[in-house]
Amino acid sequence: MTSLLSAQESGIVLGSPLFAHINPRQLPQLLTQMQASRRRYNQGDWILNEGDPCQAFGLILSGTVQVLRDDFMGYRSIINNLESGDLFAESYSLAPGRRLTVSAMAAAGETGILFLQQDFFTDREQISRGGQDSAQVRANLTAILATKNLFLNRKLSYLSQRSTRQKLIAYLSDQARACGSRRFEIPFNRQELADFLCVERSALSHELARMQQAGLLQTRRSYFELAEQLPETDSPI
Incomplete structure (x- = not known):
């Protein structure tokens, strides 16, 4: 357990693909390096809005998040439905200068989000002085991005x-x-x-x-x- 997270939330974070294969004792230090912060949302609350800049991405601690897009005529398209342990907005936060072209909404019950800042993954100085666990987290993120790319390819095949x-x-x-x-x-x-x-x-x-x-x-x-x-x-x- 860390001062930021409860024991249950720490378990969710450690069980997420992003933190796979790291030493649990290093979690508090990693979260400090990522400038992690936690927020809670009620069902129907907007977490991220299309058009906003994005310098952090979210890890879901509880509840459900829908990633969606509304077109000019008001028609809604759901990009993905995400649950505890999943990430969202990571591609946008790692792309310099990119604004969100999607929105994220709390879709079920009370939703807890752990926000992680992009600098941990993109700042050369932080990368150069990181240890084994830091390198593992960055490798995990690469695997997550690849998996999501495959999912989007599958969705394109449906459409x-x-x-x-x-x-x-x-x-x-x-x-x-x-x-x-x-x-x-x-x-x-x-x-x-x-x-x-x-x-x-x-x-x-x-x-x-x-x-x-x-x-x-x-x-x-x-x-x-x-x-x-x-x-x-x-x-x-």
């Missing part, structure tokens, strides 16, 4: 599908593979799933009903059960 049904099949098939089962729950309600796949909610609900009638799946709220074999999609990845 490249020609129809709402094909988008659903591509996304739900990936979720089934990730869970290792044809029965699984997704982290979205109907509106959020429509926003994630960039389709109208009415069109999504209509297509899900048609897919149930065709015996392709069963669904109730966020629960899905897929048929043993689904039609192939045009996924390029």
Whole structure:
């Protein structure tokens, strides 16, 4: 436990991919070097706003964060749904002069965020005098960025599908593979799933009903059960 975090929060931080393989005793020193600060938000509060500069990124201690974008006409697209231990805005904080092109919102209950300053990862002097654990954290961040790039490639493959049904099949098939089962729950309600796949909610609900009638799946709220074999999609990845 550190003076900044409770024992439970320290466990979440140490269990996050960013702090994998470090000596737990070094956590307080690392957080000091990162100029870490903690904030709490209620459901619906904006954590980061599109257009703002970004000099720190967040590690979620509790609750859920949605990364999203609203276009000029007010249509919302959900980029990702994140939970405890996940990071957000790290790419923006590490890109000099870049302003946010997305927003981050506390999506469920009370959300705790640990903010970490960019200088730890970009300042040459800090990098040169860092020890083994500092180097490990920086290596972990590189792996996280690579993993997120792969996720965004997968999302592009969903959005490249020609129809709402094909988008659903591509996304739900990936979720089934990730869970290792044809029965699984997704982290979205109907509106959020429509926003994630960039389709109208009415069109999504209509297509899900048609897919149930065709015996392709069963669904109730966020629960899905897929048929043993689904039609192939045009996924390029």
